[in-house]
Amino acid sequence: MARRGGAQQLQSEIKTDEELDKFLARPGLLILEVYSDWCGPCLGMLGTLRRVKLEMGGDNMHLAICKSDTVTALKRFNKKSEPTWLFAVNGRAVNIFYGSDAPKLVSVILKELEKALQNVSRPTYGIADLQPVEAEALKVKMEAIEKAERIEREKQHKKKIDYLNHCTDIIMENLPDIGVTVFGPQVSRDMFKKLSEPAEHLKMQCKDRKYLEVCAADFDIINYACKNPLSPDVIEQLDGKELLVCFWKIDESSGPIPHVLATYAHELTKERVAPPDEEINVPHPIPPIISPLKVKFEVEVEEGEIWVEEISSEEEARIKAAERKAAEKSKSALRLQDESRKDQEAGEDDGEEEASEEEEVVQAAQPAFPGMAFDLDLGLDDNVASEEEMVEEEEEPPKPLTRTKRVKIPPIWVANNRRTHAALIYVFFRSQTAGFLPPDPPPEPPHIIMAFEAFKRDDIMEVVETIREDIPQYGFFTNDTPGEAKLITNSIFKYDEIQEPTSGDRFVLKVNKVQSYTMLSLVQFEPTYCSSNIKAGRLDALKFFPEDYKTDDDIPPEAEIKPKKKKKIQMEQEAENVGSRAPSTELEKGSESAPGEGATAEEAPKGPEGEAQPGDTQTAEPGPTEAPATTEPAAVPPEGAPQPTEGTAVQEPPKEETVAEPAEPPAADAPPPAPEPPSEPAPAE
Missing domain, CATH: 3.40.30.10 (Glutaredoxin)
Incomplete structure (x- = not known):
């Protein structure tokens, strides 16, 4: 010890x-x-x-x-x-x-x-x-995570591009003569009549138009293959605005769709020349049908950002004029400074005399009796701020530095390639493609990751089976740390075969966060890890369950045999229980459902006497003629007569005396029917 x-x-x-x-x-x-x-x-x-x-x-x-x-x-x-x-x-x-x-x-x-x-x-x-070894390991880990995330992003981007290429190819094949124009927010609905005038000369027909609200995500799809996309600043200003979008059918003889639409946009934005009229006798210029929209707004200057203030031509002229005025003011200021210096030199003598007078005034203000308390409240402290006010003023955060930004929004935008026009149709006129383009697959619902101790898997799976549509994937991992955990198996049956599972093994579930009761039903099992939000859950899911991951729900053959054996054992036990009760139930059913058999069983004493009369009829000449009709009832009693005796021997253990005792009294009368069996089996055979 x-x-x-x-x-x-x-x-x-x-x-x-x-x-x-x-x-x-x-x-x-x-x-x-x-x-x-x-x-x-x-x-x-x-x-x-x-x-x-x-x-x-x-x-x-x-x-x-x-x-x-x-x-x-x-x-x-x-x-x-x-x-x-x-x-x-x-x-x-x-x-x-x-x-x-x-x-x-x-x-x-x-x-x-x-x-x-x-x-x-x-x-x-x-x-x-962190020691150098730990810092190096952490660096390698972060680089691996960034690499995995970059690869995953590239996969997702490639998947998106491939799908958009597939859809736009179908649209270009089925709508070869269709183009789309997007007008700026300065174009209202009432202007469509003016907008359609140049289109008639270009053999363009507006088959559909919408005045709808656009967002930046729409342009992410539209600009994926565009060579002249709108600038990010313009898209930022268009986000959430209502725009007029037109769906044009263009005659093949007019030329390529992008070229025809570019000509249409030029006709709308060029300066026109009006013929002489009553007011002006000579041709004179008039403004275009639609013109650009200039937007000016303030943006916050980021730390370390170097920028140059954008200046328009009008403001540049104003700035030059202001600079001239400032130069003239500076010259006049220099003159004033020279004059002020001369005045200061001349006033030095007068300042000395005034100082001597102020000293005399101070001496006069002193109390005549020094020993007496003299309190003078001249109200000089009224403008002095308290310490608390000073602290509050100091705690105010400084205002962020801002700068003026200007954006010029075009009145109309036309893509310069057919694929972008097909992307515009895909985004804004999806109803026009219903006949040949299948609907998009439903987006993946928001989800999170929940990890549990592996030994709780059986209890968790009972709940998962009831909400299986909300648990698209699961698996067993070495731990619950995203990015570090290694996959053990993707099947619960294969994990059951592991001989030495560790206490650190985790049962990880991908849970769709659509229904609140899904998570509530799993929280009772005390998860060891749970994603903080939907965004983190998406990243965690990519680390645990890559795109090519597939949960194995197939039941192996050896796992199927076990439940069947159990069922067989249960069925055999139930069969034995039913078999022990079967004789009594069969007798009761026989007495109720088969009156002929019941008569032979219950009226066994009277059977011979009752059978003697039909026996006499059977022994008579009409017996053979009636044999076909009476073979079944005639064959049943002789077969039934020995069966109760044999059956009673088998059925005696549950009811030894209750069934056998009533059969003993007619034993004395048993000889009369005894000669009948040998006579009846002969015709039966």
């Missing part, structure tokens, strides 16, 4: 910050094994460490196991399953080791112990700080 107690003293257990501080105050080499609550310490290495301490370390080496869940300085090791060994000297970390390789760990311990005894100078780190 003493030896066991001594073994317990070789290693300390640290669960709080205070215990860690006390342990770090010890002299010599300190070895801390860091573990998480769900994983536990590495018990296989304890014997090796204790042997090294007893044989080589002694009082110069101290061991401890630290729970990262409750120690603030070790939070970065929480939820990690890899064994971690932290080496410290004089309260500072000097090295770190990962893994459960005993020989390598012993080698590192001996080197660190030698350095600690010799007081070798080396770099040290705070217990809560």
Whole structure:
């Protein structure tokens, strides 16, 4: 027992910050094994460490196991399953080791112990700080995560582009003579009559038009293959605005669709020349049908941003005029400064005389009796702000620096390639494609990731089966950390076959966050991880379940046999129970459903007497003629007569005397029917 107690003293257990501080105050080499609550310490290495301490370390080496869940300085090791060994000297970390390789760990311990005894100078780190090895590992991890996210984004982008190419190809094939124009917010609905005048000369027919609200996401699709897209500033101003969008049918003889629509846009925006009229006798210019819209607004200047104020031609002229005025003012200011200097020199003598007069006034204001309290309230402190007001004024955040930005919105926009026109049809005139383009697949619903301890899988699956449409994917992983967890299996049946599952295994579910009761039904199983929001859930789902991931719901053949065997056993047990009750139930049913059989069973004593009369009729000459009609009732009694006797022998265990006793009294009368069986079997055979 003493030896066991001594073994317990070789290693300390640290669960709080205070215990860690006390342990770090010890002299010599300190070895801390860091573990998480769900994983536990590495018990296989304890014997090796204790042997090294007893044989080589002694009082110069101290061991401890630290729970990262409750120690603030070790939070970065929480939820990690890899064994971690932290080496410290004089309260500072000097090295770190990962893994459960005993020989390598012993080698590192001996080197660190030698350095600690010799007081070798080396770099040290705070217990809560990252060591170079950790920083490098974290950098590699973040680079891997960024790379995976970039690859996933590229996959999604390529998938989107391929789908849009497929849809626009179908639209161009089925609508080869259709184009779309987008008008700016300065064009109202009442102007369509004027807009249609140039279209008639170009053989254009407006088949459909809409006045609808657009958003920036629409232009993300429209501009995916556009060579002359609208600028981001213009799209930002159009976001949420109502625009007129027209669906034009163009005659093939007019030329390519982009060229015809560009000509149409030029006709609408060019300056025109009006013929002479009553007011003006000569041709004179008139403004275009539609013109650009200039928008000016303030934007916040970002930190480190270098910008140049945009100036229009009109404002440039104003600025030049202002600069001229400023130059003239500066010259006049110089003149005034020279004059003011002369005045100051001339007034120095007068200032000395005024100062002497002020001294006399101050002396006169002193009290005549110095010993008496004299309080003068001249109201000089009324304008002095209190300290609280000064603090409030200082706490006001500075106003952000802003600059003026100008955007010129075109009155009409025409794409210069057919694919962009097909994209415009896809976005704004989807009803025109109903006959040949299938509807878009439904978007993926918002979802999150929930992870549970793997041993709860059976209980969780019972709930999942009831809400299977909201759990599109699940799987078993080594932990619940997105990006670090490794897949164990995608099938619950395959996981059941694992002989030694670890306590760190996690059952991870992708949960569609559409119905609130879906999450509420799973929260009862205490998830170890849950995505913070929908955006984080989408990223987590890509890390756990890539696009090519597929959950295996197929039941293996060996798993199908087990439930069938159980059912067979249950069915056999039920059959035995039913079989024990079958004789009585069959007799009751026979008495109710078959009156002929009931008469032979219940009226066995009277049977021979009753059968003698029909027997006489059967022995008579008409018997053979009636034999076909009476074969069935005649054959039943003789077959039924021996069956009750045989049946009674089989059915006697449940009811030995109740069935047999009523059959004994007619035993004396049994000889009369005895001669009949040999006569009847002959015709029956």
